[in-house]
Amino acid sequence: MPLLKIEQLKVDFTGRRGLESAVRGVDLSIEAGEIVALVGESGSGKSVTAAAVAGLLPREASVRGTVGFEGNALLGRPEAVLEQIRGNGIAMVFQNPLSSLDPSFRVGAQLQEVARHRRDIGQAEALEQAATWLQRVGIADTKRVLHAWPHELSGGMRQRVMIAMAAMGQPRLLIADEPTTALDATLQKEILALLKSLNREFGMAILIITHDFGVVSYLSDRVAVMKAGRIVEHGPTAQVLTAPRHPYTAKLIAAVPELGLRRLDPSPARRLGESSGSNASASTVSKQRTSEPLLKVEGLSKTFVVEKSWLRSRVRTLDAVSDVNFEVRRGEIFGLIGTSGSGKSTLARLVAHLLASTSGSVHFAGADLAQFDAAALRQFRQRFQFVFQDSTSSLNPRRTIGEQLCDPALRLGVARDQRHAFELAVEAVERVGLQAEHLQRFPHAFSGGQRQRIGIARALVVKPEFIVLDEPTSALDVSIQADILNLLLELRQTLDLTYLFIGHSLPVIEFMCDRVAVMERGRIIETFDAADLHANALAPSTRALIDAVLSLPALPGEPSGEPSGAGASQRAATAELTP
Structure with a gap:
């Protein structure tokens, strides 16, 4: 049974x-x-x-x-x-561990409550069970975690706590x-x-x-x-x-990006989900990128004060970004990878002037952001835009999409008046594959993929030159992810955009980017061409990221030494479907 x-x-x-x-x-x-x-x-x-x-x-x-x-x-x-x-x-582990844990109770108290409820044991034994299960799920520093609040733990640590909580009742x-x-x-x-x-x-x-x-x-x-x-x-x-039997399954598998696609077909005209021999339209053929840096970062650092104790006159700090140097050339897609907590998103907010740096400089189009007055900063905001990871929380649920696209166009001086702002909003949503009628709707009326398109449209409405893409497809399923990635490539070509692309999916980074920087503990440890992602001389932490990528099984008759992307290309060719 x-x-x-x-x-x-x-x-x-x-x-x-x-x-x-x-x-x-x-x-x-x-x-x-x-x-x-x-x-x-x-x-x-x-x-x-x-x-x-x-x-x-x-x-x-x-x-x-x-x-x-x-x-x-x-x-x-x-x-x-x-x-x-x-x-x-039956126990359940949910997708978002931060929203699943109660922010008003320490982790240890929540684990103890679950242990007492499921095992009918006393407080002391429940605490012992909590510590034991934290160790079982790979958390060595159990004392610190038991006394921590949920927001003080990393995403991976919170997920381990949720698994321990679910598994305690065996x-x-x-x-x-x-x-x-x-x-x-x-x-x-x-x-x-x-x-x-x-x-x-x-x-x-x-x-x-x-x-x-x-x-x-x-x-x-x-x-x-x-x-x-x-x-x-x-x-x-x-x-x-x-050997998928249903066309829908074949379509989903064809849309899976895998490491090795760039080596199989280095042409920038490639579209995810198509066979390597597919013909691309002229609009997707890459323009020649120049060596001129549009963004230049020198010695950038950010230190946060994470704890103060006035009784003991003690201050504990965290170096989130430390002495970072890099430049992004006009017209390229520059990738930024690293483990969770390595400082990627903090760095992105520093270069976007959304956070004040502790030291160092950021130059955009040759100008130092630190010297900008209000007028220059407004012009910078128009030229430099941001697409956030969570398309739901980055949109105001109480305002229509049209209002959220028209406002920045008016505020940053791109639109002459309300009517012109609406025309720009229509142009932006149509560029990302939506219709003008969608401007009258609220965010909850859209799917996750549509909301991400709206986030891209909001960035495009002010006609920028540079866009930061912070994990823009991490929460999307494979076929919608393929749609968004192909859209971003087409927009880069047609609008002559430059991207800083932050991601944790190495196949996506390899497929999308021209160059890649790797962050570890707030520092950039190496930068290389995306085509060299498999080079043997990569740093150990970069190699660990590559080795952790989960590949699909080889197709029948596929040589075992082939890169994983070979299977993806073969699947895409046999699926005869694109996302």
Whole structure:
């Protein structure tokens, strides 16, 4: 008998347009000790399916079908019964660990509460269990972490705490919903290795929900592919990834960027998801980049005061950026990579003049930003724009898209009046593949990929020369990611833009960038051409990032010595679909 058996699961929500179906007849089973991946695009129904299994859907959801766990039906059971099953039988790890942890309680207090609730033990034993489980998930400095607030931990550390919290009851089934989406390659691999070790040590079955096929390949035994609320394909992982039967699966796999694409086809006319022999339009053929630096950074440093104790006259500081030097040439895409906490985003905010530096200088088009008066700074803001990682939180939920695009055009003097600002907004949204009618809507009416396009449109509306792209595709599924990356390449060519591209996905960095800088502990340790990403002389930390990249399995007949991108190119050619 399967540990979990889902039969004809259907979930409907009542929305503004009436009854909307999120899950439309899903059948899925998981054996004890098995790892199954549920993969698909945003909105395909993956998380709703998981929430239905765990009994976490809102009351307005209409749920039909059957969900059996260890032979017992779950749907329709009282909350008290489900509460007994959750934690000890089924536990869940959510995508965003910061929002899942209570910011008003220390980490140790939250772990103790979970231990006491699930194990029915005293305070002292609960504290001991909390420390033990932190050690089990790879946290050595348990005393510091137990006394820390959630915001004081890194993303990878918070995710480990969430896994410890979920695994403390030693559940028979662990549901992990996008547990590594915003993590760099090394942290991602550490978290996945941790999940694999829990599976082996405790025989814990895992349902992992993801849009990352590298995660699927590394972790799962079987994979089910969802589209529009239905499972369109399922089977052993290697079989599905190397010989997909459904065109939708083939499309998703074709859109996966893998290391080696730049070596296979160094032409800047290449589009992600197309075969290397595809013909590109003239607009995507790269202009000759000049050696003239548009952005020049010299000796840039930023020190934060992270703790003060007036009684002891002690100040603790953090050197987030230390003596950084680099330049970005006009017309190029300059990549910035490094592990989480290495200082990438802080550096980006310093060069964008969103943070004041402790020392050093930033020159843009030959002018020192430190010498700018209000008028010069306004002109700089028009020429230098920022696209943020989280497209949802960077948009105002109470204002229409049109208002959020017109305001900067008026404020920075690009538009003559409101009517001209609206015309510029229409031009910007149409450039990114949206329509003028979208300007009347609010952010919540758009998907994640559409909101990211809106963020790009907001940067374009003021007609900049330079754009900082801070992890612009990290939370997007592979086909939408391919759309956004191809769009950015086309905009670079047609509008003669220069990009500083911050990312943690090395295949994306290699595909997009001309040159790459690697950050470690606030310093740039090396800079090289993107085509040299595989060079043997790279620094150890760079090599560690490369080695942590999760590749798809080789296709039948593919030489084992080929770079992983060869498989991606072959898949793209056989899929006959582009994102």
